[in-house]
Each structure stands twice: as C-alpha cells, then as structure tokens.
Amino acid sequence: MRADAVSRAVLEQLRELHCLEPEQTVCCALSGGxxxxxxxxxxxELRPVLGITITAVHVNHHLRGAESERDRTFCQQLCAGLGVRLAVYDVNPAxxxxxxxxxxxxxARECRYAAFAQVQADWIAxxxxxxxxxxTAVHRLVRGASLHGLTAIPPKNGRFLRPLLRVTRRQVEQYLESLGQTYVTDSTNLTDAYTRNRIRxxxxxxxxxxxxxxERTVSYTLRSLRREDDFLHQQAQAAYAKCHTGKNTLSGLETLHEALQFRCIAMLLEEAGISCEAPLLERLAALARQGGRWNLSGAVYAVGKSGTLTIETVQLPEPLPEAIPLQMGENRLFSGFVLHARLETVSPAENVANIHKKFANACLDYDKIKGEIFLRPRQSGDRMQLSGRGFTSALKKLIQANLPPERRRTAHVLADADGVIFAEGVGCAARxxxxxxxxxxxxLEILGKC
Amino acid sequence: MRADAVSRAVLEQLRELHCLEPEQTVCCALSGGxxxxxxxxxxxELRPVLGITITAVHVNHHLRGAESERDRTFCQQLCAGLGVRLAVYDVNPAxxxxxxxxxxxxxARECRYAAFAQVQADWIAxxxxxxxxxxTAVHRLVRGASLHGLTAIPPKNGRFLRPLLRVTRRQVEQYLESLGQTYVTDSTNLTDAYTRNRIRxxxxxxxxxxxxxxERTVSYTLRSLRREDDFLHQQAQAAYAKCHTGKNTLSGLETLHEALQFRCIAMLLEEAGISCEAPLLERLAALARQGGRWNLSGAVYAVGKSGTLTIETVQLPEPLPEAIPLQMGENRLFSGFVLHARLETVSPAENVANIHKKFANACLDYDKIKGEIFLRPRQSGDRMQLSGRGFTSALKKLIQANLPPERRRTAHVLADADGVIFAEGVGCAARxxxxxxxxxxxxLEILGKC
Structure with missing residues (x-):
C-alpha cells in the first residue's frame, strides 16, 4: 500500500510536468544509494504506463577509495539484473x-553535471x-532568501527531472523494503557537510x-510558492521590459507595485553582475523613490531620482605610480588632476585663523617639514595625527571616512622623512x-582635470 | 550603540508604514514583560521626533494569582514614573x-483584544x-501555509501596529540593560505553550x-514575501471579480495563470465557508481543468467543467423515519423514491445465473428470510456478509464504498429477525x-421519485 503510494506520487509528479512523451528516453542518475x-x-515500474525507455548513469567520483568501487560494482550488478543499460563516468573532483x-x-558537483551533460537521453532524472x-527550503530560509529561493528544488530544470520530489526519505526506505531491494550507504556526506547535516x-x-x-506538508507549500513565484516572475519580466529604458537604467518604477519594483531592481543588478541581497534591494528601492546615490562596489554607484534608478560606473583611475618628489608649481596627479604647490611668506602679524581664511586650500608650515617631500599613493601602515587629537589614526580609516569609495584607492599623500604630512580629503598632520x-x-591647491 | 539600533529600527518600521501622524495617540499594550x-x-524616546502622544494599557488576566497582581503593580509604577497615562482592564479568561x-x-487572547477594543487611541502598539x-513563520511553515500565512505577523493590522518587528529579543534585552530598566518575567507561557516553546x-x-x-535575516525575507503576497492578492482580487460569474461559480479559470486560479478557488471556498487546504486546492484546480465532481462535505460538492468551477449543495433528504414493515407492492422511501417489492416463483429448471439475468434488480431467496422484514435506515452496529466473502463487514463501510456521500445518510436497509438482508447500493446478504x-x-425494484 505504502509502496504503491510511491509510484503513484512519481506518476503524478511526472504527469503534472507535462513533458515526458512516449518513446522518449529517461536516464536515471544512479549513485547506488x-x-x-x-x-x-x-x-x-512505471515504464509500461509511460511507454518510455529507461537507462542509467553512474558517476564514479573516486573520492572514497574502495567504497567508490563498491558503489560502481553495485550499480553495474543492479542494472545488469534489471536489464537497464548503464553508462559509467569516471571523474576526478580532487x-x-x-x-x-x-x-x-x-x-564533485561540477564534475557530476559535466558527466550528465554527455548523457544521450531526452531527460535525466x-x-x-x-x-x-x-x-533545502530550511537552509535557504536560514541564509535569507527571496520567494524564488524558498521554492527550493525545482521538479524540472532544463532536461533534469526530479520525479521523487513528492516522496519522503521514509517512503523511499519502505518502498525498497517492500521490494526486498538493497542499496549502498555513503559513509560520508559530500554535500554541504556541516550545514546540511545540522539541518537533517x-x-x-x-x-x-x-x-x-x-515533509509532505511543506512540499504542498513549496508547490504553491513555486506557482506564485512563476506568476510574479512573468509579471516582473513584463514590467522590466517596459521600465528598462536604457543600459543600466530603470524608469517609471514608481508606477509599479512595490513587489515588481523590487523584482525589477533585482533583475537590473543581476544584469550588471552585482550580487543582490535583501538589505541592498530595500535601500535601492528607497533610493529610486527618494533620490540619492549609493556605492555598490568600487567605482560602481546606484543613482536614484523620481522613480528612475541607474547603475553608473565612475571612470577608473590610471594605474598608481611610485612616489615622486613634490615640485613647486604643477604636479600631475595620477587621478588626472593637477596639484599646485607654492610657498608663501606669512607676516608675523597674521594669526592662524587668518591664514586659513586666506588660503582656502591646504596650508602647511614649511619649516616644520623634515627632509624632502614626496607625493605618493597611500601605503599600508600610513598613520597620521590630526590637529586637535591626542592620538594617531590609520590613514586608511581617515580616507574611508573622508573620501568617496571610487577616490580612495588613488588618494594622494604627501610625506616627509617622518611620514605622512598631508592626505587628500583628510588634511594635514598636526605636526x-x-x-x-x-x-x-x-x-597646496588641486586644480581641475589636466 | 546597540540601544540606538533599537530605536532606529522602530523609527524605520513606523516611517515605512506611513500611517502615524503628528498629534495622534499611540497606546502601548503593556504586560510588564x-x-x-x-x-x-x-x-x-521617539516621541519628540514623531510628535505623538503615548499612553499605555495593561490587561490583567488574573490567571497567575499573585504574579498577575505583581505585573499590574509594576506597570502602574513604571507608567507613573515615566509620566504615561495607563488604563488597566480586568478580564476573566478562565x-x-x-x-x-x-x-x-x-x-485570554479574545479577552485581551476585547479590552484593546475599548481603548481610546488612534493606534495600539x-x-x-x-x-x-x-x-510564527516556522510554526506556520510546519503546519503548512500559503504564501500569505508565511508572511507571519503583519507590522500593521487595522489600528494595531507592531513597531518592534525589526528588533530581536536579544536587542530588547540589551536596550533595557543599557537603560537600567527592569521588567517582570511571566512564569508561564500563555500562548500555544507546547508548540511555541518547542520552536523557541x-x-x-x-x-x-x-x-x-x-532573526534579522528572516525578517528581510518576510518583508519581501509580504510585498509579493500583497501584489498577488491585488491581482487575485481583480481576477476574482472577473471570474466570479454567479453565486458559488467561477468561470474562465483556464485563462488565468495557475497562481491566480488557486487564489481564486481559495476565495470561492472562503466565501462558501469551506476550509481551504493545499491538497484540496490542488484537487479543485485539477477538477476545473479536467472536469468532474468532488464532495467537499456532507451535501456540498465542487463541480468542474472546462474552466468553470461551481460549489453545489445537493438537496438534503427528509428526516429519517423509524423502521416500517415491508409490504408487498409499493413502499414509500424517505428519500422520495418508491421501493416495489413482489414475490416471484422460480421453476426448478431455472438456475441462479438466469435468475439474475431475468430480474435486473435485487433478488432474495424469500424462504431463507427469518421472521418479519423491516425497511429502515442503517443503524450503528449493522454488519453483513456479502456473497463470496468469508467474513462480515460493517455496513457503514460498505455503504461508504458504494454510495455517494449525499445518499449515505438515507441509505435503505431491509432487515429480518437475524439482521440486515439487503442494503441499498450494496446488495443482499450471502445468507x-x-x-x-x-x-x-x-x-426489489426502486422506482422513480414519487
């Protein structure tokens, strides 16, 4: 009765997929488990009903020594006994x-699917x-997932079919017991060992x-989620086709339901090869609504304005040079600007406040500088103490706090014999x-692009 | 820093709901926990930013003796100290x-919400x-849920707000610790004790x-599911308005995406007051596609035919009578039919096979019947042994196997001094x-409605 339930569930699953046709070949991926x-x-068992041809494929991963050979032999004997043609592929995941x-x-997974790709069959089960x-659903839920992710394993994906998706592990064991059919047991668990085992x-x-x-209850839920995800995907594709008004640009997002806005933004990010996580999606949806910029990574920005969202890539700077001695007058900066350096004499009557008012740009006390002045990019280990602070800070942190991401890598620094005396966007060292x-x-004055 | 995260998360949550307006009153449901x-x-803390008035309400369930009084006193002292107006309601859930x-x-839940209903405030938090x-999401997943069910606790529902939905229990404790704020601990756990505690x-x-x-990861997922569920709900409502072509009838289901078909069928069931579970939905969607009838409960059926689904109620039969002696000729049946009984003499030459051919209806050996024959409804404990079987079966089961649900309750039975000799739809006893x-x-012949 129980065993019967298994083949009925498999038949139902296959029929609902509406893809198997009589005389097609289904190749069963056989580990021996x-x-x-x-x-x-x-x-x-279902072959007469479906009118299909069954073959099998076994992939030997050679990862478990004698056990791998045992599994291969088991599969060969099983298929010989059942009159099923078996292909064996040897792969080397190590x-x-x-x-x-x-x-x-x-x-191992990649090797396995590469082997499957060579299989001559209409379908691989x-x-x-x-x-x-x-x-899988619990795993995805725990890591954070979209509706699509929660739908877990698809019953059909390309030419891969999963006819057992409505059958539980317990039913599998009962079915095999009712047939008196043996199987092998894998002493290791190849996939996601830690997480998967904890969940299991x-x-x-x-x-x-x-x-x-x-398991059965959730399989109904997952089927329902899959239907709804499919509908949402269709709707989102149609919306994307309308909103995608230029490379990396979505317009008219505000006319869409929020659910579609989020899906369209996710599609835009995917197209741009940017990984798309829930907090980022929420931020970009807000950006499109309220306007603003958000750094996605390196020189890539999302820019939002009244329902339009654009992914912009800021021009990448030239390769970074070595240190060069500062010269009075013009110094060509590797980010395409020009640093103008000059010496000014200050009358004793002028106080510091006035100096800063007079020279809107950076002013350093030339006589406090030790030795030659070099112009160079930031180096790891650079530190400086800012005026009014009793401690030194890592220059990297100061630059992160003061410069937008795309300018951080090429931030200019002036250094004397004792270290950094000035950093672009940060200011000059207290000393x-x-x-x-x-x-x-x-x-110091930075002039427009040269 | 952590504490700050809590009020920021609350502010974000409230802002995203777009419902609080300055000078409104928010009443905080206060258990003391x-x-x-x-x-x-x-x-x-957020009052100055939001420009709202805060009050509080405490519902005393009187379920935990002195502990209930302790909680009430704690809430009164807390509110007095903070200058918050507190309403206390006494309820009697026992x-x-x-x-x-x-x-x-x-x-307790019903009492609590009845008390909340009396609160004078724009919002209850x-x-x-x-x-x-x-x-809640895990609980729903385990029991089986639709997308809507999986979205768990809504941040806004009528005038109820849940501003802490983005804050974890650990953050709550850290926030209170940072304020040096005490609270009471409930020695019991009123809600869903077993399941909830197991999950927790x-x-x-x-x-x-x-x-x-x-917790935070899943809260992003739930927000995303809520958006998508909301969109699907809107689409399904529009589809329902088109398809709902008559009381209890949906037409043109085949023109809809499967996701909307399922949602519309669920809405139809809800309207008819029929509880709607995933396996039933799958069955009814198939019914609408392939045609057929399915008993929903008692006299209620779903009937499907080329994209149309109707919920029909079969006419309920008259009340069941007592047993009446069978009379030769016409016997009025309480289901509105007439049973015609007559005696025939069989010549010794005729064999049994011919008897059955000759009399298409039920034929009993009159001389094997013991005592008077009664016509009556099935009684609990009725059993009979069918011809060719070596055991007796419960009549209830035989009737279930042979009669459609709406006729089971009024199935007719003939009984003699030793028990059932004939049952409608089942046939005669072996003896x-x-x-x-x-x-x-x-x-015996059953004639058309009288």
Missing amino acids: ADSVCLLRCLL ARAAQEHCSEELA TAHTASDNLE HQVIPALEQLNPSV VCPDGETRRLLV | ADSVCLLRCLL ARAAQEHCSEELA TAHTASDNLE HQVIPALEQLNPSV VCPDGETRRLLV
Missing part, C-alpha cells in the same frame, strides 16, 4: 578542486526527495515532532600645522 | 474559556519582535547555530442469496 535505487525501480581552488563538494526539498539531524527532527508529516610662529607656508 | 517595556521606552469551551490561551515573527527552545537555537542573525434450491424470490 537508497533514493536513486528507489527512483530507478519506480521508473521501471584534481578539479585543486586546480580551481574550490571545495571538493563543489568540484535525479533522485531528490521531499526530504531533500524540506532541508537537528532541525528536521524537531520539526517532525511538531508535525510528523512535515606641520601652521601656528603663530609660522613664517613660510606650503600652500 | 521585556518586549512591551522596551516598546514603551522606545516610543517615549470564565470565558469555561463558557465557550475553548482553551484558556484562546480565551503591541510588542511583537523579530524573534516572535521567526517563531529547540528549533530556533539550531537555526541560530547555522546563522547567528537568523439470503438465491441458489439452485430457491423456489420463491423476493424481487
């Missing part, structure tokens, strides 16, 4: 992980269950105590500030 | 629970936090190990079946 063995047996500097899990789906062993059991059929004793002023 | 004390202090045969939790919101003490800590800021020895047949 309970889920994939159940899927294979179930597809074979090498790929080393080469691409990624985790073995990720490399993978054995994701309702239990996997619940775990701690969160899900707690949820099952609240509702023993939580070279003019005072009542100052006689010679080094006046 | 950490959350509500935080809310009151925070609203007072009596209400007894009177309405419901749980004390539910009665309750202290639901991001932590409550996460717990087992599920949430496990989620927090995966993501320490899961009165005609056989090769049969000489007198009792032939």
Whole structure:
C-alpha cells in the first residue's frame, strides 16, 4: 500500500510536468544509494504506463577509495539484473578542486553535471526527495532568501527531472523494503557537510515532532510558492521590459507595485553582475523613490531620482605610480588632476585663523617639514595625527571616512622623512600645522582635470 | 550603540508604514514583560521626533494569582514614573474559556483584544519582535501555509501596529540593560505553550547555530514575501471579480495563470465557508481543468467543467423515519423514491445465473428470510456478509464504498429477525442469496421519485 503510494506520487509528479512523451528516453542518475535505487525501480515500474525507455548513469567520483568501487560494482550488478543499460563516468573532483581552488563538494558537483551533460537521453532524472526539498527550503530560509529561493528544488530544470520530489526519505526506505531491494550507504556526506547535516539531524527532527508529516506538508507549500513565484516572475519580466529604458537604467518604477519594483531592481543588478541581497534591494528601492546615490562596489554607484534608478560606473583611475618628489608649481596627479604647490611668506602679524581664511586650500608650515617631500599613493601602515587629537589614526580609516569609495584607492599623500604630512580629503598632520610662529607656508591647491 | 539600533529600527518600521501622524495617540499594550517595556521606552524616546502622544494599557488576566497582581503593580509604577497615562482592564479568561469551551490561551487572547477594543487611541502598539515573527513563520511553515500565512505577523493590522518587528529579543534585552530598566518575567507561557516553546527552545537555537542573525535575516525575507503576497492578492482580487460569474461559480479559470486560479478557488471556498487546504486546492484546480465532481462535505460538492468551477449543495433528504414493515407492492422511501417489492416463483429448471439475468434488480431467496422484514435506515452496529466473502463487514463501510456521500445518510436497509438482508447500493446478504434450491424470490425494484 505504502509502496504503491510511491509510484503513484512519481506518476503524478511526472504527469503534472507535462513533458515526458512516449518513446522518449529517461536516464536515471544512479549513485547506488537508497533514493536513486528507489527512483530507478519506480521508473521501471512505471515504464509500461509511460511507454518510455529507461537507462542509467553512474558517476564514479573516486573520492572514497574502495567504497567508490563498491558503489560502481553495485550499480553495474543492479542494472545488469534489471536489464537497464548503464553508462559509467569516471571523474576526478580532487584534481578539479585543486586546480580551481574550490571545495571538493563543489568540484564533485561540477564534475557530476559535466558527466550528465554527455548523457544521450531526452531527460535525466535525479533522485531528490521531499526530504531533500524540506532541508533545502530550511537552509535557504536560514541564509535569507527571496520567494524564488524558498521554492527550493525545482521538479524540472532544463532536461533534469526530479520525479521523487513528492516522496519522503521514509517512503523511499519502505518502498525498497517492500521490494526486498538493497542499496549502498555513503559513509560520508559530500554535500554541504556541516550545514546540511545540522539541518537533517537537528532541525528536521524537531520539526517532525511538531508535525510528523512535515515533509509532505511543506512540499504542498513549496508547490504553491513555486506557482506564485512563476506568476510574479512573468509579471516582473513584463514590467522590466517596459521600465528598462536604457543600459543600466530603470524608469517609471514608481508606477509599479512595490513587489515588481523590487523584482525589477533585482533583475537590473543581476544584469550588471552585482550580487543582490535583501538589505541592498530595500535601500535601492528607497533610493529610486527618494533620490540619492549609493556605492555598490568600487567605482560602481546606484543613482536614484523620481522613480528612475541607474547603475553608473565612475571612470577608473590610471594605474598608481611610485612616489615622486613634490615640485613647486604643477604636479600631475595620477587621478588626472593637477596639484599646485607654492610657498608663501606669512607676516608675523597674521594669526592662524587668518591664514586659513586666506588660503582656502591646504596650508602647511614649511619649516616644520623634515627632509624632502614626496607625493605618493597611500601605503599600508600610513598613520597620521590630526590637529586637535591626542592620538594617531590609520590613514586608511581617515580616507574611508573622508573620501568617496571610487577616490580612495588613488588618494594622494604627501610625506616627509617622518611620514605622512598631508592626505587628500583628510588634511594635514598636526605636526606641520601652521601656528603663530609660522613664517613660510606650503600652500597646496588641486586644480581641475589636466 | 546597540540601544540606538533599537530605536532606529522602530523609527524605520513606523516611517515605512506611513500611517502615524503628528498629534495622534499611540497606546502601548503593556504586560510588564521585556518586549512591551522596551516598546514603551522606545516610543517615549521617539516621541519628540514623531510628535505623538503615548499612553499605555495593561490587561490583567488574573490567571497567575499573585504574579498577575505583581505585573499590574509594576506597570502602574513604571507608567507613573515615566509620566504615561495607563488604563488597566480586568478580564476573566478562565470564565470565558469555561463558557465557550475553548482553551484558556484562546480565551485570554479574545479577552485581551476585547479590552484593546475599548481603548481610546488612534493606534495600539503591541510588542511583537523579530524573534516572535521567526517563531510564527516556522510554526506556520510546519503546519503548512500559503504564501500569505508565511508572511507571519503583519507590522500593521487595522489600528494595531507592531513597531518592534525589526528588533530581536536579544536587542530588547540589551536596550533595557543599557537603560537600567527592569521588567517582570511571566512564569508561564500563555500562548500555544507546547508548540511555541518547542520552536523557541529547540528549533530556533539550531537555526541560530547555522546563522547567528537568523532573526534579522528572516525578517528581510518576510518583508519581501509580504510585498509579493500583497501584489498577488491585488491581482487575485481583480481576477476574482472577473471570474466570479454567479453565486458559488467561477468561470474562465483556464485563462488565468495557475497562481491566480488557486487564489481564486481559495476565495470561492472562503466565501462558501469551506476550509481551504493545499491538497484540496490542488484537487479543485485539477477538477476545473479536467472536469468532474468532488464532495467537499456532507451535501456540498465542487463541480468542474472546462474552466468553470461551481460549489453545489445537493438537496438534503427528509428526516429519517423509524423502521416500517415491508409490504408487498409499493413502499414509500424517505428519500422520495418508491421501493416495489413482489414475490416471484422460480421453476426448478431455472438456475441462479438466469435468475439474475431475468430480474435486473435485487433478488432474495424469500424462504431463507427469518421472521418479519423491516425497511429502515442503517443503524450503528449493522454488519453483513456479502456473497463470496468469508467474513462480515460493517455496513457503514460498505455503504461508504458504494454510495455517494449525499445518499449515505438515507441509505435503505431491509432487515429480518437475524439482521440486515439487503442494503441499498450494496446488495443482499450471502445468507439470503438465491441458489439452485430457491423456489420463491423476493424481487426489489426502486422506482422513480414519487
């Protein structure tokens, strides 16, 4: 009775996808574990009803030594016994992980899907269950997700089908038991070991105590979310087509429902290759409404104004040069400006306040400067003490606090033998500030682009 | 710094709701617990910015003896100290629970909201936090929920506001600590004790190990779901207005996106007062597509045909009569039909197969019947053994298997001194079946409505 429920659920799932046609070939991705063995047996059971051809593919990851060989042999014997044609692919995720500097899990997944890509079949069926789906949904919820993310594992994605999505892990085991069908058990858990296992062993059991059929219950919820997400996606695409009035620009956002505004902004960010998180979306939606600028990363800004949102990239500066000695007169700055340096003599009667009024730009006490003055970019370890403060600060922090992101990398610094005496946007170090004793002023002016 | 984050989050939440206007009165629902004390202090902190008047209301449930009095006194002293006008309402949920045969939790909630209804204020602020919101979302997910259900606690609902929805329980405690503000602790947990506590003490800590800021993360997700649910609701309302072509009827469902079909069907069920669960929705959507009938409850059916779905109520039958002796000739049935009973003599040459061919209706061996024959409704405890089976079955089950729901209650039964010999829709008992020895047949025919 229970076993029957499994093939019925698989049949229902396949029928609702409206994609399988008679005489097509479905290739079952077979690891040898309970889920994939159940899927294979179930597809074979349904073969007469669906009129399809079943094949199988086993990917040997060679990550678990003798156990990997055991799994391959098991799959070969199982398929031989069932009269199913099996393709075996050998992959090397360990090498790929080393080469691409990624985790073995990720490399294994990539290798597996690369192998699947070579399979000659109309469809490839993978054995994701309702239990996997619940775990994925909880995982996404915990990390923060959009409606789309919460819909978890899609029953159909390209030519991949997941016919077991309405079947729980327990049902899988009952089905195999009713058939007297054995399977292998993976001694490790390749995917997302830590998080996935925590969810499986701690969160899900707690949820099952609240509702023993939580997997089935949630699978209904996920189906409903998938339908609604699909509708929203259609609506958002139509809205995007209207609002996307130029490269990196959305106009007329204020005429859309907020839900569509957010989806359109997410699509704009995706197009620009910017990762799109919930707090950022909220900020950009507010930006489009209220106007303003927001730095997205490096030289990239979002600019909002009365329902229009644009992603702008500020011109990137030239490569940074080495330090050059400051010369009186014009110094070409690598950000395309010109720094004009000159010496002024101050009469003893003038006080500091007046000096600052007179020279709107930076003024340093020339006689307090030690040795030669260099013009250079900020270096790591630069510190300076500002006037009126009893401590030195990391220059990096001062620049972050005073300069917009796109100018931080190319911020100019003047340094003498003892270190930084002046930094663009920040001002001059306390030790070279003019005072009542100052006689010679080094006046710095930044002139427009050269 | 942390404390500041709390009032900033409250201000943001209130501003985004666009509902508070200067000089309005906000009444803070004050239990004396950490959350509500935080809310009151925070609203007072923001009073100058918002230009509002703050009052408070305390509802004394009298469910925890001296502790209830302690809480009331605490609230009175707190408000007196802060210069806030406090209204105290005494309610009696214990009596209400007894009177309405419901749980004390539910009665307490009803009493509380009845008290709130008497409050003279533009808005009533309750202290639901991001932590409550996460717990509610998990609770709904586990029980099975629509997108709307998953959005959990709304930040605004009628004149109720939840300004703390972006603040976590931990932030509440830090805020109060930074103010040196005390609060009372409830020794019981009135709401959903079992489920809520399990979620709070087992599920949430496990989620927090995966993501320490899961409450804040999920609060972004819930906000996003709320926006999308709101859009879908608007679209579904517009679709419903078009499709709702008559009382209890939706037409043209096939022209709608599936997401809207489901929402419209849910609205139809709600209008008909039928509780609407995910499996039922899936079934009714399929019914509208493929055609067919589905019993919703008792005499209520859903009927689908080429994109039209109707909820129909079948005419309820007359009250059931007592048993009446069967008479040869016409017997008026309480379901409005007529049962015609007659005796036939069978020649010894005729075999059973022929008997059944000859009399299309039910035929019983009259000589096997014990004592007087009564016509009556099914009674609890009725059993019968059908021909060809070695066991008796509950008549109730046989009727359920053979009759449509609206006819089950009024199914007719013939009984002799030893019990049921014939049941409508089911057939005759094995012990009165005609056989090769049969000489007198009792032939039963049901004639059209009288």
